[in-house]
Amino acid sequence: MTNAAQPLTDRPDPAVIAAQNDAFRKLACLGIAPEAPIQGRMHVTRSLMEAGDGFMAEAVNVTGAFDTFEPENDPEGWHDFGAIEIRGETVFWKIDLYESDSDFRCGAEAPDNLETTMRVLTIMMARDW
Numbered sequence: 001m002t003n004a005a006q007p008l009t010d011r012p013d014p015a016v017i018a019a020q021n022d023a024f025r026k027l028a029c030l031g032i033a034p035e036a037p038i039q040g041r042m043h044v045t046r047s048l049m050e051a052g053d054g055f056m057a058e059a060v061n062v063t064g065a066f067d068t069f070e071p072e073n074d075p076e077g078w079h080d081f082g083a084i085e086i087r088g089e090t091v092f093w094k095i096d097l098y099e100s101d102s103d104f105r106c107g108a109e110a111p112d113n114l115e116t117t118m119r120v121l122t123i124m125m126a127r128d129w
Helices: 014-030 055-065
Strands: 040-044 081-086 087-101 118-124
Touching: 014 040, 014 055, 014 081, 014 118, 040 055, 055 081, 055 087, 055 118
Parallel strands: 040 118
Antiparallel strands: 081 087, 087 118
């Protein structure tokens, strides 16, 4: 019989995933290469693309530079979501973690394993949510 109060030892370290997500966001948005290769892609919504006047480029840059993580906006400690204000508009970004060989159908079983995890960064207007 296991003790329910025992910590789960097979859970990934949130600090490791946060560092990987930060490195991926900086790579995808700012072109800053991480120390280790990180698989992933970035998507933006149609409304973000159609915002015009350099809005999308500004949103991508601000997403890459985001570093305001608090328990209220990052309860898991994974640095996988942010809300930013650009020209009076709220923009959300979200990183989802998938098994790299699952065609984005299965969540990552070992999200801290860079060899088996594919990251997908989506940047969207809040109204797209």
